[in-house]
Amino acid sequence: MLAATVSAFAQAASAPSSPAKKELVRKVLQLQQQAIEGTAQALVEQPAARLLQQAGMALQTRVPAEKREEVAKAIQADAKKFADEVMPLMRERAVGLGPTTIGPLLEERFTEDELKQLAGWLESPVVRRYQQLAPEMEKALSEKLIGDTRATIEPKLQALQQSIGQRLGAPGAPADAASGKKTIPPAPKASAAKK
Incomplete structure (x- = not known):
């Protein structure tokens, strides 16, 4: 069976x-x-x-x-x-x-039958208005979220970047500053910015 x-x-x-x-x-x-x-x-x-x-x-x-x-x-x-x-x-x-x-x-x-229902739902004027509003809602939330958390998050992000830089031995990392050695990070290549 x-x-x-x-x-x-x-x-x-x-x-x-x-x-x-x-x-x-x-x-x-x-x-x-x-x-x-x-x-x-x-x-x-x-x-x-x-x-x-x-x-x-x-x-x-x-x-x-x-x-x-x-x-x-x-x-x-x-x-x-x-x-x-x-x-x-x-x-x-x-x-x-x-x-x-x-x-x-x-x-x-x-x-x-489900596809008929789905098409009907997607054709609904309310759904269309909601979909059109979605990018604006996402932008509003993102801007507010970034604004409200920037002061807290940026120092943590910078600390993470420094930690990663130290682990990778990148010039300009805090270890170099502590040793008194001045390093200038290399300038970005122009061709890399255009890719």
């Missing part, structure tokens, strides 16, 4: 989806295009933001005060150029991959 149940389940799982189910999957993917594009955008913005954060810290120690603003603007321009070049490619590719990556998961894990 167990073998018959397993066999029936395997046949059902490997059976091709109906045209109606495939159309529902296509509709759900279309309704989720903004979220798919958002994933691509995050994949571009997160590493760029980390690089900008690292550059901001390096500016304070490696660039003379009178040149910091100019260098910061140049770095911002490089980051914008990167995003402008990469973002359209990532969005287009993400939307193109949706049917072959997300589509099979939807077909496999949702029944036709």
Whole structure:
């Protein structure tokens, strides 16, 4: 009896989806295009933001005060150029991959009736408004969270960076300062900032 149940389940799982189910999957993917594009955008913005954060810290120690603003603007321009070049490619590719990556998961894990319900829910004006508001809500929370915790977190982050620098034997780490040896960290390579 167990073998018959397993066999029936395997046949059902490997059976091709109906045209109606495939159309529902296509509709759900279309309704989720903004979220798919958002994933691509995050994949571009997160590493760029980390690089900008690292550059901001390096500016304070490696660039003379009178040149910091100019260098910061140049770095911002490089980051914008990167995003402008990469973002359209990532969005287009993400939307193109949706049917072959997300589509099979939807077909496999949702029944036709569930896909109808999901599409109806995604088409709801309330859900659309909520999805449109989501980036603004995330930004508001992030800004407030960073503002409220910066004074506590930054010293801990700097201590972590110093600890890591000491463990790696990086020049300019507190061990060098204690020995009286003055070290100047090397300036970042221009080509590395543009990649």
